[in-house]
Amino acid sequence: MSRHDISLTVNGTEHELTVEPRTLLVDALREDLGYTGANVGCDTGRCGACTVRVDGDAIKSCTTFAVQTDGASVETVEGLADDGDLDSLQAQFQENHGLQCGYCTPGMLMTADTFLQDAEDPSRDEIREAIEGNLCRCTGYHNIVDAIEDTAGLAGQSQ
Amino acid sequence: MSDSENPTAEDVFGSAVERQEDVPLLKGEAQFTDDVSLPGMTHLAVRRSDHAHARIVGIDTSSAEAMEDVVAVFTGQDVEDSGVPNAIPTAWDLPNLVQPQYKMLATDKVRHEGDGVAAVVAESPRVARDALERIEIEYEQLDHVTEPSEAVDRDVPPVHAEAEDNVAFDFELGDAEAVDDAFAEADHTASVDLRLPRIIPNAMETRAAVADYESTTEELRIWMTSQNPHLHRMLMSAATLGIPENRLQVIAPEVGGGFGSKIYHYPDEAVTAWSSMQLDRPVKWQATRTESYQTDCHGRDHETTAEVAMDDDGTVRGLRVETHAGIGAHLSQFGSATPSYLYATVLSGQYTIPAIHARVVGAFTNTTPVDAYRGAGRAEGIYVIERAMDVAARELDMDPVEFKKRNLVPAEEFPYESAAALVYDSGEYERGMDTALDHIDYEALREEQEELREEGRYIGIGVANFVESAGLSPSEAAGNLGSQAGGWESSIVRFDSTGTVTVLAGTADQGQGHRTTYAQIAAEELGVPLEDIEVVEGDTDRIPQGMGTYGSRSASVGGGSIARGAREVREKARRIAAHQLEASVDDIEFDDGEFHVAGAPDRSMHIQGIAHEAYLGHDLPEGMDPGLEVTDFYDPENFTFPFGTHVAVVEVDQDTGDIDIRKYVAVDDCGEIINPLIVDGQVHGGIAQGIGAALFEGASYDEEGHLETRRMDEYAVPHSTQLPDFETDNTVTPSPHNPLGVKGVGESATIAATPTIVAAVSDALQPFDIDHLDIPITPETVWRATGGND
Amino acid sequence: MHTKEFDYYRADSVDDAIEQLEAHDGAELMAGAHGLLPRMKTGEESPPALVDISHLDGLATIDRDGDTLSIGALATHADIAESQQLKQHSSALSDAAGEVGDLQVRNGGTIGGNIAHGDPRSDPLAAVLALDVELSVQGPDSQRTIDADDVFHGAYETAVRDHEFVTGLGVPVQDDAVSAYAKRRNPLSGYAMVGVAARLRLDSDTVTDARIGVTGVADTPFRLPAVEDALEGESVDGDIVEEAAGRVEKAVDPSELRGDSQSSGEYRAHLLSVYTEKAVTAALNRAG
Ligand code: FES
Numbered sequence A: 001m002s003r004h005d006i007s008l009t010v011n012g013t014e015h016e017l018t019v020e021p022r023t024l025l026v027d028a029l030r031e032d033l034g035y036t037g038a039n040v041g042c043d044t045g046r047c048g049a050c051t052v053r054v055d056g057d058a059i060k061s062c063t064t065f066a067v068q069t070d071g072a073s074v075e076t077v078e079g080l081a082d083d084g085d086l087d088s089l090q091a092q093f094q095e096n097h098g099l100q101c102g103y104c105t106p107g108m109l110m111t112a113d114t115f116l117q118d119a120e121d122p123s124r125d126e127i128r129e130a131i132e133g134n135l136c137r138c139t140g141y142h143n144i145v146d147a148i149e150d151t152a153g154l155a156g157q158s159q
Numbered sequence B: 001m002s003d004s005e006n007p008t009a010e011d012v013f014g015s016a017v018e019r020q021e022d023v024p025l026l027k028g029e030a031q032f033t034d035d036v037s038l039p040g041m042t043h044l045a046v047r048r049s050d051h052a053h054a055r056i057v058g059i060d061t062s063s064a065e066a067m068e069d070v071v072a073v074f075t076g077q078d079v080e081d082s083g084v085p086n087a088i089p090t091a092w093d094l095p096n097l098v099q100p101q102y103k104m105l106a107t108d109k110v111r112h113e114g115d116g117v118a119a120v121v122a123e124s125p126r127v128a129r130d131a132l133e134r135i136e137i138e139y140e141q142l143d144h145v146t147e148p149s150e151a152v153d154r155d156v157p158p159v160h161a162e163a164e165d166n167v168a169f170d171f172e173l174g175d176a177e178a179v180d181d182a183f184a185e186a187d188h189t190a191s192v193d194l195r196l197p198r199i200i201p202n203a204m205e206t207r208a209a210v211a212d213y214e215s216t217t218e219e220l221r222i223w224m225t226s227q228n229p230h231l232h233r234m235l236m237s238a239a240t241l242g243i244p245e246n247r248l249q250v251i252a253p254e255v256g257g258g259f260g261s262k263i264y265h266y267p268d269e270a271v272t273a274w275s276s277m278q279l280d281r282p283v284k285w286q287a288t289r290t291e292s293y294q295t296d297c298h299g300r301d302h303e304t305t306a307e308v309a310m311d312d313d314g315t316v317r318g319l320r321v322e323t324h325a326g327i328g329a330h331l332s333q334f335g336s337a338t339p340s341y342l343y344a345t346v347l348s349g350q351y352t353i354p355a356i357h358a359r360v361v362g363a364f365t366n367t368t369p370v371d372a373y374r375g376a377g378r379a380e381g382i383y384v385i386e387r388a389m390d391v392a393a394r395e396l397d398m399d400p401v402e403f404k405k406r407n408l409v410p411a412e413e414f415p416y417e418s419a420a421a422l423v424y425d426s427g428e429y430e431r432g433m434d435t436a437l438d439h440i441d442y443e444a445l446r447e448e449q450e451e452l453r454e455e456g457r458y459i460g461i462g463v464a465n466f467v468e469s470a471g472l473s474p475s476e477a478a479g480n481l482g483s484q485a486g487g488w489e490s491s492i493v494r495f496d497s498t499g500t501v502t503v504l505a506g507t508a509d510q511g512q513g514h515r516t517t518y519a520q521i522a523a524e525e526l527g528v529p530l531e532d533i534e535v536v537e538g539d540t541d542r543i544p545q546g547m548g549t550y551g552s553r554s555a556s557v558g559g560g561s562i563a564r565g566a567r568e569v570r571e572k573a574r575r576i577a578a579h580q581l582e583a584s585v586d587d588i589e590f591d592d593g594e595f596h597v598a599g600a601p602d603r604s605m606h607i608q609g610i611a612h613e614a615y616l617g618h619d620l621p622e623g624m625d626p627g628l629e630v631t632d633f634y635d636p637e638n639f640t641f642p643f644g645t646h647v648a649v650v651e652v653d654q655d656t657g658d659i660d661i662r663k664y665v666a667v668d669d670c671g672e673i674i675n676p677l678i679v680d681g682q683v684h685g686g687i688a689q690g691i692g693a694a695l696f697e698g699a700s701y702d703e704e705g706h707l708e709t710r711r712m713d714e715y716a717v718p719h720s721t722q723l724p725d726f727e728t729d730n731t732v733t734p735s736p737h738n739p740l741g742v743k744g745v746g747e748s749a750t751i752a753a754t755p756t757i758v759a760a761v762s763d764a765l766q767p768f769d770i771d772h773l774d775i776p777i778t779p780e781t782v783w784r785a786t787g788g789n790d
Numbered sequence C: 001m002h003t004k005e006f007d008y009y010r011a012d013s014v015d016d017a018i019e020q021l022e023a024h025d026g027a028e029l030m031a032g033a034h035g036l037l038p039r040m041k042t043g044e045e046s047p048p049a050l051v052d053i054s055h056l057d058g059l060a061t062i063d064r065d066g067d068t069l070s071i072g073a074l075a076t077h078a079d080i081a082e083s084q085q086l087k088q089h090s091s092a093l094s095d096a097a098g099e100v101g102d103l104q105v106r107n108g109g110t111i112g113g114n115i116a117h118g119d120p121r122s123d124p125l126a127a128v129l130a131l132d133v134e135l136s137v138q139g140p141d142s143q144r145t146i147d148a149d150d151v152f153h154g155a156y157e158t159a160v161r162d163h164e165f166v167t168g169l170g171v172p173v174q175d176d177a178v179s180a181y182a183k184r185r186n187p188l189s190g191y192a193m194v195g196v197a198a199r200l201r202l203d204s205d206t207v208t209d210a211r212i213g214v215t216g217v218a219d220t221p222f223r224l225p226a227v228e229d230a231l232e233g234e235s236v237d238g239d240i241v242e243e244a245a246g247r248v249e250k251a252v253d254p255s256e257l258r259g260d261s262q263s264s265g266e267y268r269a270h271l272l273s274v275y276t277e278k279a280v281t282a283a284l285n286r287a288g
């Protein structure tokens, strides 16, 4: 079985690791590097619990082989908080009760955070479209949409 | 110690406190079972049957065993030979219930696709799964059956030799004769056939376990996705592994949703623990999503005929219900209770129905076991009565709202004893209905409906009333009905010597926010600020006893226990205060954490300071033991009965069959509200699952008995663009017997939402002479029903 | 969940990729891997080797080249959905790319891989047919182009041969053309239950040429000549569109169409007519 040495920069820290070709990015992050924030909820790329950012794009880390991302910069949920304090999106999730069990939350945050980088004053429907690839079984989405909407609103005010 | 920006401790109860558990979850730091990693840990995977029904002729594991990095391969025979009890039990007996053997791994037959046959333990999860394919199993295929009524009516090979006719139980409730009389005398009757398909719970975290056996001490520690770690401890000790309960520690860390599916003791977790005991190494197992769909207990699976008898004036006289309920291939712990007592007893709904009779035949089928899924039994029962009431209103040509209102149990009738053997504790049903209808303009919508129909547009209004029996209790009554478990909950409320508070609770959170609500209860009772209260759950070594979280019981029974314990702690503190302030106990007043002598506010002591005194023990009243903690066991005197009314307005497009939910209103009465943020969250999530069942979800089996909906892109879990915004509101009718007046809210909205949506769609389609459409009502269902394919 | 074992090669040029394909029997190209990887997890496909082309430079561009918009094979769905040039001239393709999966899939999945993979539910395939997109393909010894109508042979079967590499797409720019894509999303998978792309060329308000491409409905994406004929030579109004869409039901055989728990073939056939009308109407609305 072939093995590959790769390097990944995760939340600003560079890591060297050796992976099988079939090692998924999510498994490399969770098992090899200990970034257990991203979760696995399905086998088919449907649930989005594993969403991370690779070179600035939100992608599903269960649908990407780690070896493909050799040299990439990866951002995970662990990198969102600012010096230990919740960032604005995370704080709005707490304030709006946008999480219950929290299993979908890391992926949901990474998708929403990426979406908010370009979206100004998004409508509720646009927010619902943006998180379409992230399933949540607990919240019914209403409060998640509130949290993202409020985060956008706060960002709008501060500009 | 208290923070002036926070509400005072006493105001904390009932306010929308942000959840304390959120921060680690939001940072990705919280620990779920799959995040547990131990030195030397191995990985287990289960080889499952891919047949619905087959005899096992032979198993050859040699080639799998020969693989590099495979540690061991085990079969059912290996488990048998090890001498452990190996018997997954039922937790609810019924008269004549057939209780077939249910082993950790199959040895004689496989009875559904997904039955475990062998297990591989390897150095990595990838190798463990690769090795599964190298196990060779020879089967002799048998005929199979997946539909409950076919299983008992048709001549098919039995799933279990113990039940030749596939009947697990034949259950009756109510007075058949009185119902016959009512039907004979009534002016009208109406009837409806209902099929409730299987729902897959779909917790986003699949089931998982990490077991760590220590041979030197003979102790087993297991982290697992559990809604009730103490129940799992008990069942693993007594029924599957035989390890003494005092050497077994079950930890439920963060649990990523449950909805019932993580109540049960499944074979896989037992096999994981057993393997660790065999190998003396840590073993981890996590289900893939497909395994989760094949093995997590499904919900519902009912085929029902309901008949209503009513008079000209709209008074309901009687209800007759006949149900075939799928049990699946094995009897899960509450597989017998859910479709019998939890179901038939709520068939009266919110209505005064003088005569009720229900018969339920539980059928073994070659399918995934069926057990309690959010709403369990009550969801099925309320669906039946609400659909029957809507159809009856049609039969009478009466407005369904008027018809339902006419039959509500009046507020002055509580406590109300229904003809289905329950005593409803309290309720103001008409107020609930009115509050919900206040959110829409019912009359105007009816007018709009008329007008739009002229244009070929179809809107519908659905109004469903529900009542739920929550927090199964008291233990003695449950025992008389067959329960093998208690209905109590336990907690410890402890002042630490420095004045902080530790609450140990026997329930186990999977997203419900217990750490926050329980802290609110303790803060209210003890006058201690929230940040000084630590709530601990989900570890049998830290919390001595508990029953767990299911059946909407945590806030009412678990919270009730904490309130009782905290009050007892407070009374002990009061006696210490009286002693040290040199006043009589009766003269000591308590206000927001402060004890003071009546009329002399300067002579006071704070409860957190008293805690310190209690542990010093230097100056306590005569005969009092030191310390300030109470262990409470709370066994409620009755269920609580949350209720409410949900309303949906939908528009149905006849051409495409599309269903648009224009408005969804939920009015819930869960008694006193501890935290409105969390109550709303529970309602939202419940609505989502109820709408899911109404419009999208449903598991199905193909001709071969294979699960067709085996992946997340084949089973329709609702996503963000498929659900509307929700409007929520509450009425508050406290439970008279609960220490906090709390009723519970975990399952309410799931119960209410399905009949609400079905009522709305059926209402929209009235011009097409459609009384009822079975769920899930997909656009194609509508398109066909309205003649699109003619 | 993981895939079977395979060998991995990272290509540093198109030629290198083709050499790797030749050197490793059964090897497949991989860029975003969004189509392939899920099927590898379920065991539906298990190539012994993958050649990673996602790092090749210069293949993600979208450029105008005379009468053609050239799209590099590695352009992502998100790139295409957001391209102003495509929105202006070939909106059916940008519409379809914007409808692919979800935000994450649009970020990761590439157009070349999407077409070569040939998933019969994939949105862009309808636009490829309607816009008469030409595929540029490089093989071991030669380059060739494949006409839109020749690309799709069946479910996951395309005219792209084993050792060939789809390098890009050529979309004709026609100043007299308008186009749009209309989709009924399958609630299970997010793929098209029915996806229709329509491109019309107009001479004032007369349709001079029509192409309708369909995805999600059958095992192979297809065109609807009966509808195209009904539109051509007609001056545009709502009745014509409705009548043309009405021809769908005769043009397809429901028993040959895809079915799942959310939609039978018969219902898909009905939706096809509804979404054909929507797509044509949306295209015409863009004529202003
Ligand atoms: S784990 Fe479900 S999409 Fe990645």
Ligand code: FES
Binding pocket: A098, A099, A100, A101, A102, A103, A104, A105, A135, A136, A137, A138, A139, B204, B256, B257, B511
């Ligand atoms: S919070 Fe539990 S799945 Fe989203």
